[in-house]
Amino acid sequence: MKGIVDRFEGNFVVIEIDGVTKDIPKEIVDSKVKAGDCVVLKNGKWITDEMETKDRAERIKGLMEQLWED
Amino acid sequence: MKYRITGLIWTILLSVLIFAGCTSTDTSQESQVHVSQNTNQATQASAIETQHENIQDNQQVTETSQVQATTQENNDVRGELQVHFIDVGQGASQLIIGSSGKTILIDAGNNNQEEEIVAYLRKNGIQKIDILVGTHPDADHIGGLDAVIDNFEIGKIYMPKVQSNTKTFEDVLLAIQRKGLKVSTAKAGVTLDWEPDAKVQMIAPVRDYEDDNDMSAVLKLTFGEISFLFTGDAESKSEHDMINSKADLKSDVLLVAHHGSKSSTTEAFLDVVKPSFGVIQVGKNNYGHPAPEILERLNKRGVKVYRNDLHGDIVFITDGKNIKVSHTKDGKEEATAVSRTQEETQEKQGTQATQSKETTETVVYKNCTEVRQAGKAPLYRGDPGYSRKLDRDGDGVACE
Numbered sequence: 273m274k275g276i277v278d279r280f281e282g283n284f285v286v287i288e289i290d291g292v293t294k295d296i297p298k299e300i301v302d303s304k305v306k307a308g309d310c311v312v313l314k315n316g317k318w319i320t321d322e323m324e325t326k327d328r329a330e331r332i333k334g335l336m337e338q339l340w341e342d
Numbered sequence: 343m344k345y346r347i348t349g350l351i352w353t354i355l356l357s358v359l360i361f362a363g364c365t366s367t368d369t370s371q372e373s374q375v376h377v378s379q380n381t382n383q384a385t386q387a388s389a390i391e392t393q394h395e396n397i398q399d400n401q402q403v404t405e406t407s408q409v410q411a412t413t414q415e416n417n418d419v420r421g422e423l424q425v426h427f428i429d430v431g432q433g434a435s436q437l438i439i440g441s442s443g444k445t446i447l448i449d450a451g452n453n454n455q456e457e458e459i460v461a462y463l464r465k466n467g468i469q470k471i472d473i474l475v476g477t478h479p480d481a482d483h484i485g486g487l488d489a490v491i492d493n494f495e496i497g498k499i500y501m502p503k504v505q506s507n508t509k510t511f512e513d514v515l516l517a518i519q520r521k522g523l524k525v526s527t528a529k530a531g532v533t534l535d536w537e538p539d540a541k542v543q544m545i546a547p548v549r550d551y552e553d554d555n556d557m558s559a560v561l562k563l564t565f566g567e568i569s570f571l572f573t574g575d576a577e578s579k580s581e582h583d584m585i586n587s588k589a590d591l592k593s594d595v596l597l598v599a600h601h602g603s604k605s606s607t608t609e610a611f612l613d614v615v616k617p618s619f620g621v622i623q624v625g626k627n628n629y630g631h632p633a634p635e636i637l638e639r640l641n642k643r644g645v646k647v648y649r650n651d652l653h654g655d656i657v658f659i660t661d662g663k664n665i666k667v668s669h670t671k672d673g674k675e676e677a678t679a680v681s682r683t684q685e686e687t688q689e690k691q692g693t694q695a696t697q698s699k700e701t702t703e704t705v706v707y708k709n710c711t712e713v714r715q716a717g718k719a720p721l722y723r724g725d726p727g728y729s730r731k732l733d734r735d736g737d738g739v740a741c742e
Contacts, residue, residue, distance in 0.1 A: 276508045278481045279554065282629040286481070288508045291453065293481045295628050307554065308554040315627045335515045340503060341524040 273313040274321075276328070277305060287311060287318065350598070351664040370645055396637035403529030419539045419566040419662035424656050427597070428462055429650040429670070430455040431700030434484035437463065438563060440537035446473040448561065448572050453510055459486040462491050467658065468497040473534055473542075476514065477559045477574030479506035488517035496521065497534075498526040502547055502557045528559035530587060539662075540565045545591065546576055550560075555600060556580040562593060566662020571615060573606070581611040593663065595619045595658060598640070598647075602632020612643060621656055622649040633741045648673075710741035 275287040275294075284295040299317040305311055308312065310324040351646045421441035426517060428435040430451030438446040443631035445468055450459045476484045480568075480675035490496075491514070495719070499518060507513075534542040546560035558574030571593035577582075577600060584591060595607075601624045619645050620640050622632045632649070640647050654670030710732055713719045720742040721727055732740035 278506065278510070278728075279506050281627075284628055289507045291454065292514075296359060308505070310507065320424060325507070329413075329505070331484050332505055332512060332515070335512070335519070336503070336505060339515055339525050340516055340527065342527050 275313075277307050277309045277311055277312050279307050286317070289320070358679050371554055376480050379529045395628045396403045399616050405684045408437060419684075422661050423540060423565040424566075424657060424659050425563070425570055425595070426462075426466070426588055426655065427621045427623055427648070427650060428459065430459065430486070430623070431603065431627075431650075432627040432631070433485065433625070434477070434574070434597075434601070434623040435459060435466070435483075435486070436623075437466070438570075439466070439468075440540055441565075442473045444537050445470065446475065446492060446534075446536065446542065446563075447471045447474045447485040448559075449477055449574070450490050452482045456486035456489035457660050460489050463490070463494065468494065470497065472497040473536060474499045475528060475559055475561065477528075477572075478554050479504055479514075479559075480554060480575065481506075481510040483574065484514050485510050490514040491517040491521055491523070493561050496523060499523055499525045499571035500532070500534075500544075500559060501525050502559055504554055506554070509635045516643045521557055530560075530584075530589070534561075539625050542672040543589075545571075545587070546584050548580065551579060551580070553577065555605075558599075560584065560592070562589070565660060568593045568595075568660045568665060569593040569661055570597075570658070571617070575600040575603075575606070577603075578608050578611075579602045581606065585610060585614055593617055594647075595621065598622045598632070598636065601627070601629075601632075602635035602636045602649075603629070607639065609637050609639065612639065612645075619658070620645060620647045621666070622644045624649055624651050626651070634742075641690075713741045 273309075275289040276295055278286040278288050280286070280298075281295070283298050285298055285301045286293050287296050288294075293335040296318060296328065300316060301311075302320065305320050307317060308325070308329065310328055311318045311319050384578045419441065423441055424437075424439040426437040426439075428437060430450070433451035433455060434449045435451045435455075436448040438448075440446075449465075450456065471490060474487070474490065474496055476499070478484075482510050484501075509708060528544055528547075530544055530546050530548045532544040534544070536542050541562075541564040543562050544559055545562050547557050551557050553573035554581045555577050558576040558580065560574060560576050560580070562573045563570045563572070569592070571591065573596070579600075591611075591614045594617060596619070598613050598620045602622040624631050637647065638701055648669060650656065652673045652675065656669045658669065658719065659668070710719065713721060713727065713732065716727075718727060718742075721732065721740040729740070
Protein backbone atom coordinates (compact mmCIF):
# COMPACT_ATOMS: atom_id res chain seq x y z
CA MET A 273 0.00 0.00 0.00
CA LYS A 274 1.18 3.50 -0.84
CA GLY A 275 0.31 6.94 0.51
CA ILE A 276 1.38 10.55 1.03
CA VAL A 277 1.81 12.09 4.49
CA ASP A 278 -0.55 15.03 5.01
CA ARG A 279 0.26 15.95 8.63
CA PHE A 280 0.88 14.80 12.19
CA GLU A 281 -1.91 15.02 14.79
CA GLY A 282 -1.30 13.85 18.36
CA ASN A 283 -0.46 10.13 18.29
CA PHE A 284 -1.40 9.77 14.65
CA VAL A 285 0.14 10.36 11.27
CA VAL A 286 -2.50 11.43 8.77
CA ILE A 287 -1.70 9.61 5.52
CA GLU A 288 -3.57 10.19 2.29
CA ILE A 289 -4.25 6.85 0.62
CA ASP A 290 -5.90 7.01 -2.82
CA GLY A 291 -6.95 10.60 -2.12
CA VAL A 292 -8.57 9.79 1.25
CA THR A 293 -6.88 10.72 4.55
CA LYS A 294 -6.50 7.99 7.18
CA ASP A 295 -5.26 8.19 10.78
CA ILE A 296 -2.30 5.82 11.14
CA PRO A 297 -0.91 5.20 14.65
CA LYS A 298 2.61 6.63 15.01
CA GLU A 299 3.90 3.23 16.20
CA ILE A 300 3.61 1.73 12.74
CA VAL A 301 5.18 4.71 10.97
CA ASP A 302 8.97 4.95 10.66
CA SER A 303 10.32 7.72 12.91
CA LYS A 304 12.13 9.37 9.95
CA VAL A 305 8.87 9.99 8.05
CA LYS A 306 7.98 13.68 7.60
CA ALA A 307 4.94 15.60 6.32
CA GLY A 308 4.97 15.57 2.51
CA ASP A 309 6.73 12.19 2.21
CA CYS A 310 5.51 9.54 -0.22
CA VAL A 311 5.33 6.44 1.94
CA VAL A 312 4.90 2.75 1.42
CA LEU A 313 3.73 0.02 3.81
CA LYS A 314 6.46 -2.63 4.04
CA ASN A 315 6.48 -5.46 6.60
CA GLY A 316 3.86 -3.71 8.71
CA LYS A 317 5.65 -0.34 8.83
CA TRP A 318 5.18 2.82 6.75
CA ILE A 319 8.52 3.99 5.34
CA THR A 320 9.54 6.87 3.04
CA ASP A 321 10.04 6.22 -0.66
CA GLU A 322 12.86 8.74 -1.30
CA MET A 323 12.72 8.64 -5.12
CA GLU A 324 8.97 9.07 -5.34
CA THR A 325 9.01 11.84 -2.71
CA LYS A 326 11.65 13.76 -4.72
CA ASP A 327 9.73 13.39 -8.00
CA ARG A 328 6.44 14.44 -6.49
CA ALA A 329 7.88 17.38 -4.54
CA GLU A 330 9.44 18.72 -7.76
CA ARG A 331 6.20 18.37 -9.70
CA ILE A 332 4.10 20.20 -7.09
CA LYS A 333 6.80 22.88 -6.72
CA GLY A 334 6.67 23.50 -10.48
CA LEU A 335 2.89 23.81 -10.38
CA MET A 336 3.08 26.29 -7.50
CA GLU A 337 5.65 28.40 -9.37
CA GLN A 338 3.23 28.72 -12.29
CA LEU A 339 0.28 29.72 -10.11
CA TRP A 340 1.68 32.10 -7.47
CA GLU A 341 1.73 35.69 -8.65
CA ASP A 342 4.10 36.98 -5.96
CA MET B 343 9.10 76.66 -27.94
CA LYS B 344 6.23 76.22 -30.43
CA TYR B 345 6.96 72.48 -30.55
CA ARG B 346 6.93 72.35 -26.78
CA ILE B 347 3.50 74.01 -26.59
CA THR B 348 2.09 71.71 -29.30
CA GLY B 349 3.59 68.78 -27.40
CA LEU B 350 2.02 69.98 -24.19
CA ILE B 351 -1.41 70.33 -25.84
CA TRP B 352 -1.11 66.80 -27.24
CA THR B 353 -0.14 65.44 -23.87
CA ILE B 354 -3.14 67.10 -22.22
CA LEU B 355 -5.50 65.93 -24.95
CA LEU B 356 -4.16 62.40 -24.73
CA SER B 357 -4.45 62.29 -20.92
CA VAL B 358 -8.03 63.54 -21.11
CA LEU B 359 -8.85 60.85 -23.66
CA ILE B 360 -7.19 58.10 -21.62
CA PHE B 361 -8.87 59.34 -18.47
CA ALA B 362 -12.27 59.44 -20.15
CA GLY B 363 -11.67 55.95 -21.51
CA CYS B 364 -10.81 54.60 -18.09
CA THR B 365 -13.77 56.23 -16.44
CA SER B 366 -16.27 54.85 -18.88
CA THR B 367 -14.88 51.32 -18.58
CA ASP B 368 -14.90 51.62 -14.80
CA THR B 369 -18.51 52.74 -14.71
CA SER B 370 -19.72 49.91 -16.87
CA GLN B 371 -17.82 47.35 -14.77
CA GLU B 372 -19.21 48.87 -11.65
CA SER B 373 -22.80 48.75 -12.83
CA GLN B 374 -22.32 45.17 -13.90
CA VAL B 375 -21.10 44.39 -10.44
CA HIS B 376 -24.12 46.11 -8.95
CA VAL B 377 -26.50 44.19 -11.14
CA SER B 378 -24.99 40.85 -10.29
CA GLN B 379 -24.87 41.78 -6.62
CA ASN B 380 -28.53 42.69 -6.63
CA THR B 381 -29.43 39.35 -8.13
CA ASN B 382 -27.20 37.76 -5.55
CA GLN B 383 -28.95 39.49 -2.74
CA ALA B 384 -32.40 38.59 -4.00
CA THR B 385 -31.61 34.90 -4.21
CA GLN B 386 -29.74 35.14 -0.97
CA ALA B 387 -32.69 36.62 0.86
CA SER B 388 -35.01 33.84 -0.24
CA ALA B 389 -32.38 31.23 0.49
CA ILE B 390 -31.92 32.59 4.00
CA GLU B 391 -35.64 32.36 4.60
CA THR B 392 -35.66 28.72 3.58
CA GLN B 393 -32.62 28.11 5.71
CA HIS B 394 -34.37 29.56 8.73
CA GLU B 395 -37.39 27.37 8.12
CA ASN B 396 -35.16 24.32 7.86
CA ILE B 397 -33.31 25.28 10.95
CA GLN B 398 -36.51 25.72 12.90
CA ASP B 399 -37.34 22.06 12.35
CA ASN B 400 -34.06 21.22 14.03
CA GLN B 401 -34.86 23.28 17.10
CA GLN B 402 -32.86 26.30 16.14
CA VAL B 403 -31.62 28.39 19.00
CA THR B 404 -31.08 32.11 18.55
CA GLU B 405 -29.48 34.34 21.09
CA THR B 406 -28.88 38.04 20.93
CA SER B 407 -26.43 39.89 23.05
CA GLN B 408 -24.98 43.33 23.28
CA VAL B 409 -21.26 43.19 23.03
CA GLN B 410 -18.91 45.79 24.36
CA ALA B 411 -17.33 47.83 21.61
CA THR B 412 -13.82 46.83 20.61
CA THR B 413 -13.08 49.52 18.04
CA GLN B 414 -14.62 52.79 17.08
CA GLU B 415 -13.63 52.63 13.41
CA ASN B 416 -15.92 52.12 10.42
CA ASN B 417 -19.01 53.16 12.27
CA ASP B 418 -20.98 53.93 9.13
CA VAL B 419 -21.93 50.32 8.43
CA ARG B 420 -24.95 49.44 6.33
CA GLY B 421 -27.19 46.48 6.97
CA GLU B 422 -25.86 43.24 8.36
CA LEU B 423 -22.84 41.02 8.11
CA GLN B 424 -23.02 37.25 8.50
CA VAL B 425 -20.32 34.84 9.55
CA HIS B 426 -21.07 31.13 9.11
CA PHE B 427 -18.94 28.52 10.86
CA ILE B 428 -20.01 25.61 8.68
CA ASP B 429 -20.24 22.17 10.28
CA VAL B 430 -17.75 20.14 8.24
CA GLY B 431 -17.08 17.54 10.93
CA GLN B 432 -13.38 17.45 11.88
CA GLY B 433 -12.16 20.29 9.69
CA ALA B 434 -12.75 23.99 9.17
CA SER B 435 -14.73 26.31 6.92
CA GLN B 436 -16.02 29.84 7.43
CA LEU B 437 -18.26 31.80 5.08
CA ILE B 438 -18.56 35.57 5.45
CA ILE B 439 -21.33 37.49 3.69
CA GLY B 440 -20.96 41.26 3.67
CA SER B 441 -23.65 43.94 3.80
CA SER B 442 -23.91 44.22 0.01
CA GLY B 443 -23.65 40.47 -0.56
CA LYS B 444 -19.91 40.11 -1.25
CA THR B 445 -18.39 36.92 0.09
CA ILE B 446 -15.25 35.49 1.63
CA LEU B 447 -14.74 31.76 2.08
CA ILE B 448 -11.97 30.66 4.43
CA ASP B 449 -11.14 26.96 4.00
CA ALA B 450 -13.57 24.28 2.82
CA GLY B 451 -13.26 21.25 5.09
CA ASN B 452 -11.94 17.83 4.17
CA ASN B 453 -12.23 16.17 0.74
CA ASN B 454 -15.19 14.04 1.85
CA GLN B 455 -17.11 17.19 2.82
CA GLU B 456 -16.90 18.93 -0.54
CA GLU B 457 -20.43 18.09 -1.67
CA GLU B 458 -21.80 19.43 1.63
CA ILE B 459 -19.85 22.68 1.25
CA VAL B 460 -21.08 23.23 -2.30
CA ALA B 461 -24.65 22.49 -1.16
CA TYR B 462 -24.31 24.85 1.81
CA LEU B 463 -23.11 27.71 -0.39
CA ARG B 464 -25.91 27.08 -2.93
CA LYS B 465 -28.51 26.97 -0.15
CA ASN B 466 -27.31 30.40 0.92
CA GLY B 467 -27.68 31.77 -2.60
CA ILE B 468 -23.95 32.18 -3.18
CA GLN B 469 -22.90 32.53 -6.81
CA LYS B 470 -19.50 34.08 -6.39
CA ILE B 471 -16.75 33.82 -3.79
CA ASP B 472 -15.07 37.21 -3.98
CA ILE B 473 -12.13 36.17 -1.82
CA LEU B 474 -11.12 32.56 -1.27
CA VAL B 475 -8.59 31.83 1.47
CA GLY B 476 -6.81 28.51 2.04
CA THR B 477 -5.30 29.08 5.49
CA HIS B 478 -2.66 26.33 5.08
CA PRO B 479 -2.41 23.20 2.93
CA ASP B 480 -3.60 20.55 5.44
CA ALA B 481 -6.32 18.34 3.94
CA ASP B 482 -8.92 19.10 6.64
CA HIS B 483 -8.84 22.76 5.59
CA ILE B 484 -8.27 22.78 1.83
CA GLY B 485 -9.93 19.46 0.88
CA GLY B 486 -13.11 21.00 -0.50
CA LEU B 487 -11.52 24.04 -2.18
CA ASP B 488 -11.26 22.37 -5.60
CA ALA B 489 -15.01 21.68 -5.65
CA VAL B 490 -15.71 25.30 -4.65
CA ILE B 491 -13.42 26.58 -7.42
CA ASP B 492 -15.07 24.25 -9.97
CA ASN B 493 -18.63 25.20 -8.95
CA PHE B 494 -18.53 28.95 -8.26
CA GLU B 495 -17.19 32.14 -9.79
CA ILE B 496 -14.01 33.03 -7.90
CA GLY B 497 -12.45 36.47 -7.37
CA LYS B 498 -9.08 36.48 -5.63
CA ILE B 499 -7.33 33.52 -4.00
CA TYR B 500 -4.96 33.80 -1.02
CA MET B 501 -2.84 30.99 0.41
CA PRO B 502 0.45 31.00 2.31
CA LYS B 503 3.32 29.90 0.05
CA VAL B 504 3.60 26.48 1.66
CA GLN B 505 3.89 23.22 -0.21
CA SER B 506 2.10 19.98 0.49
CA ASN B 507 2.60 16.93 -1.70
CA THR B 508 -0.83 15.38 -1.20
CA LYS B 509 -3.20 14.70 -4.07
CA THR B 510 -5.70 16.88 -2.16
CA PHE B 511 -3.37 19.90 -2.49
CA GLU B 512 -2.49 19.05 -6.09
CA ASP B 513 -6.24 18.90 -6.93
CA VAL B 514 -6.68 22.43 -5.54
CA LEU B 515 -3.77 23.73 -7.62
CA LEU B 516 -5.09 21.99 -10.76
CA ALA B 517 -8.57 23.48 -10.21
CA ILE B 518 -6.98 26.96 -9.96
CA GLN B 519 -4.99 26.30 -13.12
CA ARG B 520 -8.04 25.02 -15.05
CA LYS B 521 -9.87 28.25 -14.27
CA GLY B 522 -6.90 30.41 -15.30
CA LEU B 523 -6.67 31.93 -11.80
CA LYS B 524 -3.61 32.97 -9.78
CA VAL B 525 -2.72 32.75 -6.09
CA SER B 526 -1.55 35.66 -3.93
CA THR B 527 0.60 34.95 -0.90
CA ALA B 528 -1.24 35.13 2.41
CA LYS B 529 0.93 36.87 5.02
CA ALA B 530 0.78 39.42 7.83
CA GLY B 531 0.23 42.99 6.67
CA VAL B 532 -2.02 42.24 3.67
CA THR B 533 -5.29 44.21 3.64
CA LEU B 534 -8.04 42.61 1.60
CA ASP B 535 -10.09 44.69 -0.83
CA TRP B 536 -13.67 43.68 0.01
CA GLU B 537 -16.78 45.54 1.25
CA PRO B 538 -16.26 49.29 1.84
CA ASP B 539 -17.93 49.10 5.29
CA ALA B 540 -15.79 46.22 6.59
CA LYS B 541 -12.07 45.95 7.26
CA VAL B 542 -10.30 42.66 6.56
CA GLN B 543 -6.65 42.32 7.46
CA MET B 544 -4.16 39.48 7.54
CA ILE B 545 -2.43 39.29 10.89
CA ALA B 546 -0.34 36.15 10.27
CA PRO B 547 1.88 34.42 9.26
CA VAL B 548 4.24 37.07 10.59
CA ARG B 549 7.31 35.11 9.34
CA ASP B 550 8.22 31.69 7.94
CA TYR B 551 7.80 28.63 10.14
CA GLU B 552 8.78 25.01 9.69
CA ASP B 553 5.40 23.87 10.95
CA ASP B 554 2.53 24.11 8.43
CA ASN B 555 0.03 24.99 11.16
CA ASP B 556 2.02 28.04 12.22
CA MET B 557 2.06 29.16 8.56
CA SER B 558 -1.74 29.54 8.79
CA ALA B 559 -3.23 32.73 7.39
CA VAL B 560 -4.96 34.56 10.27
CA LEU B 561 -7.60 37.15 9.35
CA LYS B 562 -9.21 39.87 11.38
CA LEU B 563 -12.59 41.19 10.23
CA THR B 564 -14.01 44.42 11.66
CA PHE B 565 -17.58 45.55 10.98
CA GLY B 566 -18.63 48.61 12.93
CA GLU B 567 -17.83 47.89 16.55
CA ILE B 568 -17.76 44.12 16.14
CA SER B 569 -14.72 42.08 15.18
CA PHE B 570 -13.90 38.47 14.38
CA LEU B 571 -10.55 36.66 14.41
CA PHE B 572 -10.12 33.66 12.09
CA THR B 573 -7.05 31.73 13.15
CA GLY B 574 -6.77 28.60 10.98
CA ASP B 575 -4.47 26.14 12.79
CA ALA B 576 -2.04 28.80 14.13
CA GLU B 577 -0.17 27.46 17.15
CA SER B 578 1.63 29.06 20.09
CA LYS B 579 4.68 30.21 18.07
CA SER B 580 2.54 32.13 15.62
CA GLU B 581 0.37 33.46 18.46
CA HIS B 582 3.51 34.73 20.19
CA ASP B 583 4.65 36.54 17.03
CA MET B 584 1.18 38.00 16.43
CA ILE B 585 1.23 39.47 19.94
CA ASN B 586 4.72 40.90 19.37
CA SER B 587 3.70 42.32 15.98
CA LYS B 588 1.54 44.82 17.91
CA ALA B 589 -1.37 44.18 15.56
CA ASP B 590 -4.73 44.95 17.17
CA LEU B 591 -5.92 41.43 18.03
CA LYS B 592 -8.84 42.32 20.31
CA SER B 593 -11.90 40.55 18.88
CA ASP B 594 -15.43 39.78 20.02
CA VAL B 595 -15.53 36.40 18.28
CA LEU B 596 -12.51 34.09 18.17
CA LEU B 597 -12.25 31.01 16.02
CA VAL B 598 -10.40 28.84 18.54
CA ALA B 599 -7.35 27.72 16.57
CA HIS B 600 -6.54 24.16 15.49
CA HIS B 601 -9.93 22.72 16.50
CA GLY B 602 -9.26 23.44 20.18
CA SER B 603 -5.90 21.64 20.28
CA LYS B 604 -3.77 22.26 23.36
CA SER B 605 -0.90 23.52 21.18
CA SER B 606 -2.85 26.74 20.46
CA THR B 607 -4.92 29.33 22.36
CA THR B 608 -2.32 30.30 24.96
CA GLU B 609 -3.26 32.39 27.99
CA ALA B 610 -1.14 35.23 26.59
CA PHE B 611 -3.08 35.15 23.32
CA LEU B 612 -6.43 35.17 25.11
CA ASP B 613 -5.16 38.10 27.21
CA VAL B 614 -4.91 40.26 24.10
CA VAL B 615 -7.82 38.90 22.04
CA LYS B 616 -10.26 39.10 24.98
CA PRO B 617 -13.06 37.29 23.12
CA SER B 618 -16.68 37.18 24.28
CA PHE B 619 -17.43 34.21 22.00
CA GLY B 620 -15.26 31.29 20.97
CA VAL B 621 -16.07 28.91 18.13
CA ILE B 622 -14.48 25.46 17.91
CA GLN B 623 -14.69 23.76 14.53
CA VAL B 624 -14.51 20.16 15.60
CA GLY B 625 -16.06 16.80 14.77
CA LYS B 626 -15.40 13.14 15.45
CA ASN B 627 -11.62 12.77 15.80
CA ASN B 628 -8.82 10.67 17.29
CA TYR B 629 -6.66 13.65 18.28
CA GLY B 630 -8.27 14.73 21.55
CA HIS B 631 -9.76 17.91 20.02
CA PRO B 632 -10.95 19.99 21.71
CA ALA B 633 -8.50 19.64 24.61
CA PRO B 634 -10.19 19.77 28.04
CA GLU B 635 -7.60 22.33 29.24
CA ILE B 636 -8.51 24.70 26.41
CA LEU B 637 -12.23 24.37 27.20
CA GLU B 638 -11.40 25.08 30.83
CA ARG B 639 -9.24 28.08 29.85
CA LEU B 640 -12.11 29.58 27.84
CA ASN B 641 -14.66 28.74 30.51
CA LYS B 642 -12.63 30.45 33.25
CA ARG B 643 -12.58 33.66 31.22
CA GLY B 644 -16.33 33.51 30.69
CA VAL B 645 -16.01 32.99 26.93
CA LYS B 646 -19.27 31.63 25.49
CA VAL B 647 -18.21 28.60 23.44
CA TYR B 648 -19.97 27.20 20.38
CA ARG B 649 -18.83 23.93 18.80
CA ASN B 650 -19.81 22.44 15.45
CA ASP B 651 -20.05 18.94 16.97
CA LEU B 652 -22.60 20.16 19.52
CA HIS B 653 -24.23 23.13 17.79
CA GLY B 654 -24.13 22.12 14.11
CA ASP B 655 -23.79 25.06 11.70
CA ILE B 656 -23.16 28.22 13.73
CA VAL B 657 -24.12 31.59 12.27
CA PHE B 658 -23.26 35.01 13.71
CA ILE B 659 -25.24 37.97 12.36
CA THR B 660 -24.21 41.48 13.32
CA ASP B 661 -25.37 45.00 12.51
CA GLY B 662 -22.02 46.36 13.69
CA LYS B 663 -23.23 46.79 17.27
CA ASN B 664 -25.16 43.66 18.31
CA ILE B 665 -24.40 40.01 17.70
CA LYS B 666 -27.06 37.39 17.05
CA VAL B 667 -26.03 33.73 17.11
CA SER B 668 -28.03 30.86 15.65
CA HIS B 669 -27.20 27.19 15.34
CA THR B 670 -28.77 24.06 13.93
CA LYS B 671 -28.20 21.64 16.84
CA ASP B 672 -29.22 22.17 20.46
CA GLY B 673 -25.70 22.12 21.91
CA LYS B 674 -26.28 19.13 24.19
CA GLU B 675 -23.29 16.98 25.09
CA GLU B 676 -24.88 13.73 23.81
CA ALA B 677 -23.70 14.62 20.35
CA THR B 678 -20.06 14.28 21.45
CA ALA B 679 -20.71 10.95 23.07
CA VAL B 680 -22.11 9.70 19.80
CA SER B 681 -19.11 10.84 17.83
CA ARG B 682 -16.60 9.50 20.32
CA THR B 683 -18.10 6.04 20.59
CA GLN B 684 -18.44 5.56 16.85
CA GLU B 685 -14.82 5.84 15.84
CA GLU B 686 -14.73 4.03 12.53
CA THR B 687 -18.12 4.43 10.90
CA GLN B 688 -19.66 7.50 9.39
CA GLU B 689 -23.25 6.36 9.54
CA LYS B 690 -26.24 8.67 9.83
CA GLN B 691 -26.79 10.41 13.13
CA GLY B 692 -30.00 8.49 13.96
CA THR B 693 -28.39 5.07 14.02
CA GLN B 694 -25.41 6.40 15.94
CA ALA B 695 -27.57 7.96 18.62
CA THR B 696 -29.57 4.80 19.33
CA GLN B 697 -26.48 2.62 19.38
CA SER B 698 -24.58 4.83 21.79
CA LYS B 699 -27.56 5.23 24.10
CA GLU B 700 -27.88 1.46 24.39
CA THR B 701 -24.22 1.14 25.34
CA THR B 702 -24.42 3.99 27.83
CA GLU B 703 -27.16 2.21 29.75
CA THR B 704 -25.36 -1.12 30.04
CA VAL B 705 -21.80 -0.13 31.10
CA VAL B 706 -21.10 0.79 34.73
CA TYR B 707 -17.62 1.20 36.22
CA LYS B 708 -17.17 1.16 40.00
CA ASN B 709 -13.91 3.08 39.94
CA CYS B 710 -11.09 4.27 37.69
CA THR B 711 -9.10 1.06 38.14
CA GLU B 712 -11.93 -0.81 36.43
CA VAL B 713 -11.97 1.78 33.65
CA ARG B 714 -8.22 1.42 33.12
CA GLN B 715 -8.42 -2.36 33.19
CA ALA B 716 -11.05 -2.16 30.47
CA GLY B 717 -8.66 0.06 28.49
CA LYS B 718 -11.28 2.82 28.32
CA ALA B 719 -9.50 5.60 30.25
CA PRO B 720 -9.94 8.50 29.97
CA LEU B 721 -13.73 8.63 29.73
CA TYR B 722 -15.37 11.71 28.31
CA ARG B 723 -18.76 12.99 29.43
CA GLY B 724 -21.31 10.98 27.48
CA ASP B 725 -18.98 8.01 26.91
CA PRO B 726 -20.42 4.64 27.97
CA GLY B 727 -19.66 4.26 31.67
CA TYR B 728 -18.86 7.93 32.34
CA SER B 729 -20.21 9.22 35.62
CA ARG B 730 -19.77 12.34 37.73
CA LYS B 731 -18.40 10.12 40.51
CA LEU B 732 -15.43 9.22 38.30
CA ASP B 733 -14.95 12.84 37.21
CA ARG B 734 -14.23 14.52 40.54
CA ASP B 735 -13.00 17.82 39.09
CA GLY B 736 -16.07 17.95 36.85
CA ASP B 737 -14.16 18.91 33.69
CA GLY B 738 -16.01 16.38 31.56
CA VAL B 739 -13.08 13.94 31.52
CA ALA B 740 -13.05 11.06 33.98
CA CYS B 741 -10.06 8.94 35.05
CA GLU B 742 -7.53 11.10 33.17
